Amino acid sequence: MPTLSVHRLHFRTGLHLGVRGVNLEESGVSLPSDTLFSALVDGWRRLGGDVDAWLTPFLAAPPEPPFLLTSAFPFVGDVRFYPMPVDPARLFAAPQRGKRVKRIRWLSEELFVRALKGEKLDRWAPPEQEKPNAQPADKREPEGLLLQGGRLWLMREPELKRLPDWVRVDPKTRQKRSLHVFPNLEVWQEGRTPRVTVDRANSASTIFHIGQVRFGPECGLWFGIQWRAPNRTIAGGAQSYQESVEHILALLSEEGIGGDRSVGYGAFTHESVAAPLTLPDHRPNELAWLLSRYHPADADAVRAMTAATNAAYRITSVAGWLRSPDGPAQRRKRIHLLEEGSLIPMSKNVAGDLVDVAPDYGRNEESSPDRLPHPVYRAGFAVAAGLAKEANHG
Structure with missing residues (x-):
């Protein structure tokens, strides 16, 4: 079974990740694996490393990568989220075509593990509710919860208690929040920051906006590294690949990742999670x-x-x-x-x-x-x- 080391990124300021086909005014939330790998390569170059030597096993025929990367997905407190399957209907025994299911982008680890085993998730399907402020027809606490406008899906038990206190308890009233308001809670905020560019020829100024994402306390992005040869030495050097990745992440935490880094976007605090993540093997074909x-x-x-x-x-x-x-x-x-x-x-x-x-x-x-x-x-x-x-x- 592949085992991954888990890394959490707590962003100190805004984060800008470009979105295909969208201008600078928009920003993505998850960090794709190809972008993350490119950031590691660039970080190694900025540390003075030999990029060609570092990439040698990745370019071998057949490839022998010392490690593989997942994309970086949201986490909220101690709840990690994973990408929804392209075909979400197969998660349910009964047809689930409601708007809420279609809006879901990420599902929690507890739901993800059950789905991998073939368990149907109807029990935790989020209830339909057309208007955000409408009173739910069913007063019982739902088994499945939504956050971030319906983009994050998790289980009430056992994951509710793993969320940050500020999510579960209203900081103004100090009362536990009703679970029915959870879909409207924002664990990150998306906004736009004005910028000005000045024409070198005539000094004319033009305003534009940069999209940014700001995560709430105890929230951010996580990714996994599947180590295949962590102690392999980089060709022509003395460092192992694991050591090099640690040094690169330390550099990136200060210099930032993503766009608009010159104004501080993308800087983060890096946290290595002690418990590894074990995934089930995929059988041939x-x-x-x-x-x-x-x-x-x-x-x-x-x-x-x-x-x-x-x-x-x-x-x-x-x-x-x-x-x-x-x-x-x-x-x-x-x-x-x-x-x-x-x-x-x-x-x-x-x-x-x-x-x-x-x-x-x-x-x-x-x-x-x-x-x-x-x-x-x-x-x-x-x-x-x-x-x-x-x-x-x-």
């Missing part, structure tokens, strides 16, 4: 629940995925800007990755690869001002939890 983005490395993997009648997946287009000290800022090549929450068959313990997304223009022209002298990689290695046979067919 049976469904696995993706906890990272994934880039199938060969045609066989694509054929197996598309041929599986019980698979459910979503593809995201990843592009954006690259910045390098060795060249001008440029557009990366666009690639397509499977999203977290996809349910796909997997036949290998290490699935996926690194993809060079450096632009092609100027690559073969030594004198070109646009030429980058190095590749630019996005990571598409999969971290996934195996589904029990009962869960493979919905």
Whole structure:
């Protein structure tokens, strides 16, 4: 069974994560695994490390990555959340087509573990309630709870007591909150901050806005590292990969992660959780629940995925800007990755690869001002939890 070390990021200020197809005024909440891996690579370079040597096992044929990364998902107190499956209907025995189920982005660890075992989650399905301030028809306390406008789903027992005090108790009245108001509680806030750009030619100023996310106390993002060779020494050096990741995270905690770092966004306090996370193995060619983005490395993997009648997946287009000290800022090549929450068959313990997304223009022209002298990689290695046979067919 794959075992992951768990890392929690408590953001000291706002966080800006770009969203595909959306301007700077919007920010994502979760941190994709390919973005996180790129931040580690860039952090290693800024520490003076040899990037080519660090990447050598990831680029081997076949790849031998010393570690794999999940994406970073929300946590609230001691409750960790995971991506909802692309096909949420298979979580329920009865049809659940209400608006609340459709809004859910992440489910709690207790629900996630039950779903992996094939257990149906109807008992904890959030009750329908059209108007936020309406009195619920059923006065009983619900078994399933929602937070953050219905985007987070968890169980009343045993997870309610794991939430921060300020979530469970109204700080003004010091009374326990009614569970029916939980969907309207915000454990993070999304806002916009004004910025000004000044034209160098005529000094004209233009205002624009940057989207940001601010987490409440005891809330933030968590991610897992699946260590395969933590003590492996980096080629040509003395440090192990585990030591290098610790040093990189220490650097990133001060310099920040995501966008708009020059004004303090993205800085965090890093916490390593003592208890590891153990995921069930995925059996060959049976469904696995993706906890990272994934880039199938060969045609066989694509054929197996598309041929599986019980698979459910979503593809995201990843592009954006690259910045390098060795060249001008440029557009990366666009690639397509499977999203977290996809349910796909997997036949290998290490699935996926690194993809060079450096632009092609100027690559073969030594004198070109646009030429980058190095590749630019996005990571598409999969971290996934195996589904029990009962869960493979919905």
